[in-house]
Amino acid sequence: MKRLIVALALAFAPATAAFAQDAHGDNAEVVSVPADDAVLAQAPGNVSLTFEHAVVLTRVEVHAVGEVVVPISFTAATAASTTYSIPLPALASGAYEVHWNATGDGHAMEGTLHFTVQ
Numbered sequence: 001m002k003r004l005i006v007a008l009a010l011a012f013a014p015a016t017a018a019f020a021q022d023a024h025g026d027n028a029e030v031v032s033v034p035a036d037d038a039v040l041a042q043a044p045g046n047v048s049l050t051f052e053h054a055v056v057l058t059r060v061e062v063h064a065v066g067e068v069v070v071p072i073s074f075t076a077a078t079a080a081s082t083t084y085s086i087p088l089p090a091l092a093s094g095a096y097e098v099h100w101n102a103t104g105d106g107h108a109m110e111g112t113l114h115f116t117v118q
């Protein structure tokens with residue numbers, strides 16, 4: 001939970017917007033569905049990530065509360081793409097974190113998004 005609070009604090013830091021154009025390594029260059037911090041009435045069937053530039057998505061992990069790993073069938077991409085859709089298993093109510101790593105355009109990127117299933 002401590003990490004979640006830190007992540008939220010960073011997400012709302014005033015400096016975030018100023019760095020958005022060159023922010024490689026945070027959520028600034030990715031649009032996700034569910035959106036970060038979304039509260040959902042129904043569990044999503046997948047997570048989609050759309051990047052500003054083509055990337056090779058190398059790692060995706062989904063965690064429930066308490067760092068419990070949610071098994072997903074993700075295999076690292078073999079070619080760069082701007083969009084990815086990662087199928088999710090049936091998720092119970094609760095809070096989830098999605099951690100991702102990618103490389104592209106000559107740099108490494110990572111990010112975490114959070115969502116809650118009611």
Ligand SMILES: [Cu+2]
Nearest residue numbers: 024029105109
């Ligand atoms: Cu980038």
